[in-house]
Amino acid sequence: MPPHPKKKRSYGKKGRRWSHSQLDPVAISTCAQCHSPKPPHQVCPTCGYYGGREVISMTPEEPGQES
Numbered sequence: 001m002p003p004h005p006k007k008k009r010s011y012g013k014k015g016r017r018w019s020h021s022q023l024d025p026v027a028i029s030t031c032a033q034c035h036s037p038k039p040p041h042q043v044c045p046t047c048g049y050y051g052g053r054e055v056i057s058m059t060p061e062e063p064g065q066e067s
Contacts, residue, residue, distance in 0.1 A: 009017075029040040033049040043049070048056035 028037045031038050031044040034047040036046045038044045043055050048058040
């Protein structure tokens with residue numbers, strides 16, 4: 001049989017042990033192109049720009065036209 005703890009770990013000890021594991025707030029930055037909120041280091045979901053250049057074309061394609 002494996003060894004077991006000799007005493008129960010109290011609620012205070014458990015709270016101090018888990019005190020560093022809280023969730024951090026999500027970081028939000030603004031897009032330099034359209035000034036909408038977006039996650040940092042990701043392509044803007046509104047305009048499709050990243051780092052001052054268009055990465056994803058956000059213009060709607062016309063139906064019947066395939067690329």
